Structures are given as C-alpha cells and as structure tokens.
Amino acid sequence: MTTWRTDRMRSRWLAPCLVALLVSGLAGCAHQAARDPGATATDSAAGEADARRRARIRLELAASYLQAGQKSVALEEVNQALATDPAYADAYHLRGLVYMAMPDLGLAEDSLRRAQAMKPADPDIMHNLGWLLCQRQQYDQAQQQFERALAVPTYAARSKTLMSQGLCHQKAGRVADAEKALLRAYEIDAGNPMVGYHLASILLARGETQRAQFYIRRVNNGQFANAESLWLGVKVERAVGDAVAMRQLGDQLRKRFPDARETHAFERGAFDE
Numbered sequence: 001m002t003t004w005r006t007d008r009m010r011s012r013w014l015a016p017c018l019v020a021l022l023v024s025g026l027a028g029c030a031h032q033a034a035r036d037p038g039a040t041a042t043d044s045a046a047g048e049a050d051a052r053r054r055a056r057i058r059l060e061l062a063a064s065y066l067q068a069g070q071k072s073v074a075l076e077e078v079n080q081a082l083a084t085d086p087a088y089a090d091a092y093h094l095r096g097l098v099y100m101a102m103p104d105l106g107l108a109e110d111s112l113r114r115a116q117a118m119k120p121a122d123p124d125i126m127h128n129l130g131w132l133l134c135q136r137q138q139y140d141q142a143q144q145q146f147e148r149a150l151a152v153p154t155y156a157a158r159s160k161t162l163m164s165q166g167l168c169h170q171k172a173g174r175v176a177d178a179e180k181a182l183l184r185a186y187e188i189d190a191g192n193p194m195v196g197y198h199l200a201s202i203l204l205a206r207g208e209t210q211r212a213q214f215y216i217r218r219v220n221n222g223q224f225a226n227a228e229s230l231w232l233g234v235k236v237e238r239a240v241g242d243a244v245a246m247r248q249l250g251d252q253l254r255k256r257f258p259d260a261r262e263t264h265a266f267e268r269g270a271f272d273e
Contacts, residue, residue, distance in 0.1 A: 055085035059094055066098055074098050089118035093125055100132055108132055123149035127161045134168035142168050159189035167198060175202055186215075193224035200232060209239040220249065227253060231262035235271055 062077035075098045081091040092115035099108035112129045119125060130145030146165040149155060166181035179202050185195045200216035203209070216233045219225060230253050237246040253263045265273055 051085045052088065055081040055088050055091060058084065059088070059091055062094055062098070066094070066101060071098055071101050075102075087118070089115045089122075092118070093122075093128070096132070097128060100128070100135075103135075105132060105136055109136070121152065123152040123155040123161070124157070126152075127157070127164065130161070131164050131168070134164070134171060137172075139168060139172040139174075159185045159192065159195075162188070163192065163195050163198075166195075170198065170202065175206070178202060190218070191222070193219045193222065193229065197229050197232065200236060204232070204236055204239060209236060212236045213240050213242075220252075225252075227257040227260035227262040230257070231266065234266060238271055 058077050058081035062074045062081065065071075065074035065077060075095065078091055078095040078098060081088060082095070085091065092111045096108045096111035096115060099105070099111060102108075109129070109132055112125060112132060116122070116125045116129060126145045126149035130142045130149065133139075133142035133145060143165065146161050146168070149161045150158060150165075155161075162181050162185035166178045166185060169175075169178035169181060179199065182195055182199050182202070185192065186199060189195065196215045196219040200212040200219070203212035203215070213236050216229065216236050219229045220233045230249050233249045234246055234253070237243075237249060250266050253260070253266050257263050265271075
C-alpha cells in the first residue's frame with residue numbers, strides 16, 4: 001500500500017540526502033590524521049587515504065541499514081566510521097539522520113552541527129538541520145537554514161528544500177508563506193505527490209475549492225494516490241459539488257484501502273473531522 005503520511009515522512013524525506021552521499025562517494029572533508037614524526041609525507045597521505053576509504057565503506061553500510069529501517073545497526077556502523085576517521089564530516093551528517101529517525105532530536109542536532117562546522121557550505125546539511133529545527137519548533141532558525149540551502153547556486157535538490165520549507169511554514173501556522181514555498185516546489189517538481197497534496201489541503205481550508213481540485217486530482221490520477229489523498233479528494237469534490245467524482249473516489253477507497261481510517265471516515269460521512 002502506498003503511503004506518505006506527513007508524520008511518517010521524516011526519515012523518507014532524508015532519502016535524497018542518503019542517495020547523494022552514496023553517489024558522491026561519501027567524499028567528505030579532508031582527514032587531518034596525527035602524523036608519526038618518523039613517517040614521510042607520502043606515508044601520512046597514504047594512511048589518511050586508507051582511513052577515509054575504510055570509513056567510507058562503513059558509512060555506505062550505515063546508509064543502507066538506515067534506509068532498511070535498521071537504525072541501531074546503522075548507528076553502530078556510523079560510530080565505527082567515526083572511530084576510524086574522526087574528522088569525517090559526512091559521518092556526523094549521517095549520524096544526525098540516524099538520530100532523527102530514532103528519534104533523538106537533541107543528539108541529532110549535535111551531530112548535524114558538528115557536520116556543518118566541518119562543511120559550512122553543504123546545502124544538504126543545511127536542509128536536514130533546517131528540518132530538524134522545524135521539528136523542534138524553532139521555526140525562524142529552520143527557515144534560515146532552508147534559505148541558506150536555496151541560496152547555493154549549484155544545489156540540485158531545491159524542490160526538496162522548498163517542500164520542506166512549505167511544510168515547516170504550515171506547521172508554524174504561516175499559511176501564506178507555506179503556499180508560496182509549495183508553489184515554487186511545484187514549479188520544479190509537479191509530480192511530487194506530497195507537494196500537490198499539501199497545496200490542495202491548504203487551498204481547501206481557505207475555500208479555494210477549484211484550485212484545490214486541480215492539485216488533488218493530479219495526485220489521485222497518478223501512481224502515488226493513497227488513502228489519504230483519496231480522502232482529501234472526496235472532501236474537495238464534495239466542496240465543489242461534484243457528486244459523481246466524490247462517489248468514484250469513495251469506491252476507490254473501499255476497494256483499495258478497505259481497512260484505512262480514511263475509508264472508515266468516509267463510511268461514517270465524517271467529512272469535517
């Protein structure tokens with residue numbers, strides 16, 4: 001069953017960062033190892049390179065474990081990577097993501113701050129730190145991190161950050177700012193169901209039912225429709241007054257998600273819950 005509920009998405013929103021780390025080879029910052037006074041510069045460089053290689057392997061394993069939901073094992077692998085290479089910024093970054101998934105937001109922030117101190121211009125770290133601060137209800141600080149990430153000219157995951165920025169604004173009750181950020185995300189990635197869903201939700205709450213209908217129909221006509229989006233679609237079609245579309249979405253809920261709470265709500269006619 002496809003699912004992307006907001007309260008279950010914290011760790012999945014981090015997946016693009018994990019993929020980016022793996023694709024980039026988990027390069028990280030240069031390791032400043034202690035030098036043996038009797039060693040040559042070549043020996044020292046070779047030792048540093050070997051330490052980084054071994055730490056990178058551990059970190060790749062940790063990323064795989066985290067994506068598989070094995071958080072404790074992922075944390076063990078990250079700590080092994082840091083024991084091998086204590087100056088590895090990407091390891092602190094990934095450790096922050098593991099703690100976020102656990103969740104232990106205090107330890108997560110400590111790790112992400114250490115990663116950022118080592119790589120202050122890294123937009124992925126800014127993004128994840130921003131999302132963490134949003135979860136801690138430090139909304140202004142979160143938005144500062146998002147804006148810093150978006151200001152990096154080479155940042156490729158702008159739609160991810162704009163979506164998170166919009167959701168953080170929504171969480172803070174700044175609905176107009178949330179819509180603005182989500183619309184910018186939609187311009188970049190119109191196929192993202194989370195963006196379309198939350199735009200429709202905001203617009204429905206504001207009474208802009210025709211606009212809400214546009215966004216939620218695109219979600220429900222695609223491959224990522226789920227119980228939550230179909231239920232929102234039912235409520236939007238009801239507000240518009242399209243009884244046929246409303247009934248069709250209700251039939252999909254019954255057929256595809258018979259045990260979902262949204263289906264039970266539909267059966268009860270609990271449209272205002």
